[in-house]
Amino acid sequence: MSLVNTDAPPELLVVQDFSLRFRGAPSDQINHVSFSVSAGKTLCIVGESGCGKSVTSLAMMGLLPVGAAQINSGQMLFEGQTLNLADPKAMRKIRGSRMTMIFQEPMSSLNPVFRIGDQIVEAVKAHCDATDAQARDRAVAMLQRVGIPAPEKRMRDYPHQLSGGMRQRVMIAMALVNDPALLIADEPTTALDVTIQAQILELIRDLQAETGMGTIMITHDLGVVAEIADTVAVMYAGTVVETGPAERIFNDPQHPYTIGLMSSIPQLTGARGRLSTVPGMVPTAQNMPTGCRFATRCPFARPVCATEPPLVEAGDGHQVACHFAPLEIKLKESA
The missing domain is CATH 3.40.50.300 (P-loop containing nucleotide triphosphate hydrolases)
Known part of the structure; x- marks a missing residue:
């Protein structure tokens, strides 16, 4: 056996x-x-x-x-x-x-002079045989999946226009858009x-x-x-x-x-005291x-x-x- x-x-x-x-x-x-x-x-x-x-x-x-x-x-x-x-x-x-990676610091990972939509579209077209329209639709769909509100509008934003949390979500969308x-x-x-x-x-x-x-x-x-x-x-x-x-x-x-x-x-129950280090x-x-x-x-x-x-x-x-x-x-x- x-x-x-x-x-x-x-x-x-x-x-x-x-x-x-x-x-x-x-x-x-x-x-x-x-x-x-x-x-x-x-x-x-x-x-x-x-x-x-x-x-x-x-x-x-x-x-x-x-x-x-x-x-x-x-x-x-x-x-x-x-x-x-x-x-x-x-x-x-x-x-x-x-194989893709989500980096720790989104502000230094996103290009500050390109719109976030263009950066995600570029990631799609670099690895997939897709038209501009197909790549854009895929980028919008992934932004929506990671919880970006009004994704079509946000596609036109630059990184500095987003909060730190939203920039991180953009990085996650970019990493996942090609189904690694x-x-x-x-x-x-x-x-x-x-x-x-x-x-x-x-x-x-x-x-x-x-x-x-x-x-x-x-x-x-x-x-x-x-x-x-x-x-x-x-x-x-x-x-x-x-x-x-x-x-x-x-x-x-x-x-x-x-x-x-x-x-x-930290423990939610039990006696209070200093945390162990x-x-x-x-x-x-x-x-x-x-x-x-x-x-x-x-x-x-x-x-x-x-x-x-x-x-x-x-x-x-x-x-x-x-x-x-x-x-x-x-x-x-x-x-």
């Missing part, structure tokens, strides 16, 4: 042992990172600012400056094919059509109020159900993660320290950093510690943490990069 799960959705993007270093840096900014996302599923990448989330996403899109970043190990596979990150022409064929196979969203709901945020998350889920689109959501909002994620990858200082199904990450976090993140979530700062490439990169901030650090811990299986696809995982057993034994 075959043990292969034929009902499992195909993997859209697989990142394998990926390491990247910027020119002149003494250590890798992205260090042996591995994760995957399947069709119709959502992977959330979480962590503090400076943990490498956005750099990883820009690398996936082939948007890092040529010559500034050196790939030291690993590869990225998209729809079964190796992404040639060193070939801008090959990446342009994929970027914007099969994979959407990478870097803090896509940061500038939105909770009502519009809920609408956008619902829109992404609807598109996943309709088209089988996979999504990589980069966020620090654990409320969004709990609502939309199928799997979670926790990044710290350029490395994945814990990954697995969202339910297991929330209910049984095993890495001290993940535990610190979860403990910082993770002391210290994320190290930079210039002062990266050897071994476990979290050791300088970890309350459980021991001499063995001077060696880099591998990702080990904690059950049901749950992996942790900690010498003491599972924490409930090994910390008790070492006490």
